[in-house]
Amino acid sequence: MIRLEDIRLFVRSAALGSFSNAAREANLLPGQVSAAVQRLERELDKRLFARSTRSLRLTAEGERYLPYALEMLEVVQAGAESLHSGDEAFSGELKISVPSDTGRNVLLAAITAFCEQHPKLTLRLALSDRISDVFRDPVDVAIRYGVLDDSSYVALPLAQDNRRVLAASPDYLARYGRPESLDALASHHCILFTINGHAWDRWPFDTEEGPRELKIHGRLISDDADVARRWAVAGMGIVYKSWIDLYPDIAAGRLEILLPQIPGQAAPLNFICPHRRQFSPAIRGLYRQLQQALSEMTGRR
Structure with missing residues (x-):
């Protein structure tokens, strides 16, 4: 029988390109992650990774299986979240990546207030101007400027008219x-x-x-x-x-x-989540809070 945890470790190994990195993220030993992937491969009777001493990459079968593995994890998560969809006492951990300046000086107060309102929720905040890869980096939400070219993201607008x-x-x-x-x-x-x-x-x-x-x-x-x-x-x-x-x-x-008469470059601010991910109640609540915090200043432009 396929184990859900084996699927999860397969997905993270594929995203991070390493059993060691996936193990470090899950607080496991690399051998435990390797064994989990091998169990999954035996159940499927297919080799999912091509391994060498220096690299780890998906096989053609692994590439085909990965979207289904992601969808399985998302369905399980969505089912669990649906049981608490009316519960405003958010819990668990929410990982957020925000640009340095925007995070420190504009959104930090709203994010802190959201954390205070929901004491059972743990927030892990990363401040960085690097474009966050929401698949490779373990984040639930990435707040980023600019027009998105990658259709694999699901994005909600926070400030579409910003320049x-x-x-x-x-x-x-x-x-x-x-x-x-x-x-x-x-x-x-x-x-x-x-x-x-x-x-x-x-x-x-x-x-x-x-x-x-x-x-x-x-x-x-x-x-x-x-x-x-x-x-x-x-x-x-x-x-x-x-x-x-x-x-x-x-x-x-x-x-x-x-030079206010010369329009500057468009810089819409987006609230980004991984592809097909169900927006949890906590993520939806954070989105509403940040939208409200930005509404006054964007209206003053």
């Missing part, structure tokens, strides 16, 4: 003046941050003449978008970031919007 804006501190503008055009940015100090290891040094805009992309040079570059925002607040230069990220500083007068 990037240019901003600088009053102190910076007093010292260096206010740029009157996009071309004038070439003579200003611009602050850059990296995305997936690459400096985001091409800033796109939607001008009246059509889309335009500027090649930006700056002496301040960080792999943390929150640091870029802090440098702008400190008067170190001009930053080009999401309106949502800059809203608290703009509302408090720490930053001012530049």
Whole structure:
């Protein structure tokens, strides 16, 4: 008889590409994970992985079986959650990945309040600007900017009309003046941050003449978008970031919007879950809470 736990370990091994990584995640020994997969292979009478000393990859049979294994796990989870669909006392663990700046300065209060409202729920929060792979990384929800190209994600909109804006501190503008055009940015100090290891040094805009992309040079570059925002607040230069990220500083007068007549790049904020995953009551509750928290600032754009 096929064991549900063996299916679960097969799925995680396929996602992580390693019995050792799957074992570490499940707090097991690598040999226990290997034995579980071997049991599953015997039950199916098919080899699911091609193994070598350096790699682990799915066979053609493993590739065909994986979607059904995922669906089995999802059906079991959905059945369990349906028994508690009317119970607002959420429990269990919820793993969330959020961009650094948005997580710390915009959404942390709402996420903390959600945790306080549901004391039986454990939240594991990861703050990172890396594009999270919700299959490979063990997360239940990934909150990310941008238009999604991958149809294997299920996404709910948190702020569809959000855009990037240019901003600088009053102190910076007093010292260096206010740029009157996009071309004038070439003579200003611009602050850059990296995305997936690459400096985001091409800033796109939607001008009246059509889309335009500027090649930006700056002496301040960080792999943390929150640091870029802090440098702008400190008067170190001009930053080009999401309106949502800059809203608290703009509302408090720490930053001012530049060239507001030129629309910045669209930056919709999405609430992402794995493909075909049933949205649990806890995930739906978190989505409503974050939507409400963002509604005021997006309405002020």
